[in-house]
Amino acid sequence: MASRMVTIAVIVIVLVIGFAGGYMYSSLTSQPTTKTVVFTTPVEHRYTETETVTLTSIETLTTFLPTELSVTQTVTQTFYSTFTKEMATTITYTVVGTVTKTVAQATQIVLSYPSKPSAELDLNGDGVTDLFAEVNPWNLNSYKGVQQMVIDLIKREFRTEINITDANPRQWTNGYPEIYIGRKPWGGRYANGFGVPFPMKISNMTPFTISFYICVERIDPSMPFNIAADAWIVRESVALKPATAPAKGDVEIMVWVYRQNLSPAGRKVGEVTIPIVINGTRTNATFEVWRHDSVEWGGWQYIAFAPKGWGVKCGQIAYDPTLFVQTAKNYATFNITDYYLLDWEIGTEWGTMSSNGAAMIEWVIRDFVAVPGATI
Numbered sequence: 571m572a573s574r575m576v577t578i579a580v581i582v583i584v585l586v587i588g589f590a591g592g593y594m595y596s597s598l599t600s601q602p603t604t605k606t607v608v609f610t611t612p613v614e615h616r617y618t619e620t621e622t623v624t625l626t627s628i629e630t631l632t633t634f635l636p637t638e639l640s641v642t643q644t645v646t647q648t649f650y651s652t653f654t655k656e657m658a659t660t661i662t663y664t665v666v667g668t669v670t671k672t673v674a675q676a677t678q679i680v681l682s683y684p685s686k687p688s689a690e691l692d693l694n695g696d697g698v699t700d701l702f703a704e705v706n707p708w709n710l711n712s713y714k715g716v717q718q719m720v721i722d723l724i725k726r727e728f729r730t731e732i733n734i735t736d737a738n739p740r741q742w743t744n745g746y747p748e749i750y751i752g753r754k755p756w757g758g759r760y761a762n763g764f765g766v767p768f769p770m771k772i773s774n775m776t777p778f779t780i781s782f783y784i785c786v787e788r789i790d791p792s793m794p795f796n797i798a799a800d801a802w803i804v805r806e807s808v809a810l811k812p813a814t815a816p817a818k819g820d821v822e823i824m825v826w827v828y829r830q831n832l833s834p835a836g837r838k839v840g841e842v843t844i845p846i847v848i849n850g851t852r853t854n855a856t857f858e859v860w861r862h863d864s865v866e867w868g869g870w871q872y873i874a875f876a877p878k879g880w881g882v883k884c885g886q887i888a889y890d891p892t893l894f895v896q897t898a899k900n901y902a903t904f905n906i907t908d909y910y911l912l913d914w915e916i917g918t919e920w921g922t923m924s925s926n927g928a929a930m931i932e933w934v935i936r937d938f939v940a941v942p943g944a945t946i
């Protein structure tokens with residue numbers, strides 16, 4: 571009985587409020603709506619998303635049915651409409667790709683003076699430099715013509731062509747196109763990929779052997795020319811400080827295997843016999859020893875071994891350079907025991923003094939190797 575009275579009281583209160591707000595009211599919990607969301611992200615893959623959301627109402631309708639001031643009936647109806655969501659998505663991709671182009675490694679390098687006069691070569695691709703190659707017209711100010719070296723990386727062939735006129739100045743030696751291992755005193759880095767451990771202290775030097783094929787295919791017979799190795803034996807202060815020029819107190823040595831219209835600088839100071847391999851045959855070859863105590867172009871001492879009664883213009887050559895260095899010790903005018911051997915260079919000195927300012931040569935070097943620890 572009490573609960574019935576409470577119920578009636580609540581209904582009356584609701585009725586009063588209902589009359590105050592109107593006979594009938596409804597509430598909308600959600601209005602139909604359209605929502606547009608746009609995303610833009612500043613990354614490589616941009617997209618635009620448009621989302622359309624349609625919501626229908628959830629509507630409650632309460633109807634009061636009064637009967638002449640007395641409540642007899644109340645009907646409450648709730649209508650749940652279906653919630654629907656429609657999404658229209660448009661994605662626009664902007665593809666920013668990275669194109670990787672695979673280029674076959676060049677098999678040929680052309681050195682040309684003056685545009686590209688030298689190269690640092692890693693012949694076996696292990697990341698360690700094996701050789702330097704240079705056109706190197708170190709004593710030539712001007713000329714007309716071509717100086718180039720074509721390097722075939724597959725055949726490991728170095729083909730040099732010098733064809734010039736109007737050389738200025740005319741010199742017995744204008745240039746020295748070459749390949750070399752180790753480091754020249756002026757250079758900053760070593761090419762030690764063959765394993766010969768430059769710089770080598772003379773007192774602690776281990777043998778090594780170099781081998782190469784060289785052939786002079788064309789040459790102006792009137793020009794000064796040689797096929798020769800060049801190497802630097804320098805004081806510790808020069809050896810251990812890369813890019814230091816040699817000077818008085820240092821030594822340059824050369825080992826010639828062919829000569830034309832050319833003699834070494836200085837004067838002849840002796841003869842020696844040193845074994846070398848020529849075309850596969852070990853030969854006790856006789857060399858004249860020439861020395862220039864102090865060269866005018868730098869002050870260092872120059873010692874050259876020049877072939878006496880023989881020469882190789884075209885053929886396979888192999889020898890142990892340390893045999894020549896040990897011999898040079900006996901001819902230097904000061905003690906070089908504590909000096910360092912920095913490199914071993916193979917090239918050809920050429921000049922224009924006897925050829926009216928002109929030079930024409932073409933030669934090829936193939937199959938250069940240096941073998942540490944080996945002698946002949």
Ligand SMILES: [Ca+2]
Pocket residue numbers: 691692693694695696697698699700763
């Ligand atoms: Ca290498």
